[in-house]
Amino acid sequence: MKRLILKKKILEFFEQWLYKHGALNIAGDWTYNGQKQEVKINLNQVQLNENLIKIPLLIAILYGDGKTQMEILNVDKKSNEFLLKVSSESKKLILDPEYWVLMDLDFKKKLKLGLKGIYYLLG
Secondary structure, three states, rough: HHHHHHHHHHHHHHHHHHOOOOOOOEEEEEEEEOOOOOEEEEEEEOOOOOOOOOOEEEEEEEOOOOOOOEEEEEOOOOOEEEEEEOOOOOOEEEOOOOOOOOOEEEEOOOOOOOOOHHHHHHO
């Protein structure tokens, strides 16, 4: 059984990375919910072609006290949403912190703006 699963994963890898054109292109954002003590992460595959790449991505959650929480996100759709429990508000999230995956990445914290913030941005 393990051999069949491994063979399937190897075949999927070659299909995605060798036989199809293009590389992974991710656009995403994240927000912190203090009431639920969780981080909501949105990751969208925005390749120009319609190829869907299924891949586990490592994410590092950095806290103000210097601690780091590592999690794996299984990206397997064009639009992916993840909810992760955290111990406190995170200072920064880094997707693929060890640069294992060949990809273009646009990933940032989503700003929550009230009316004052909108007026400020509009000038």
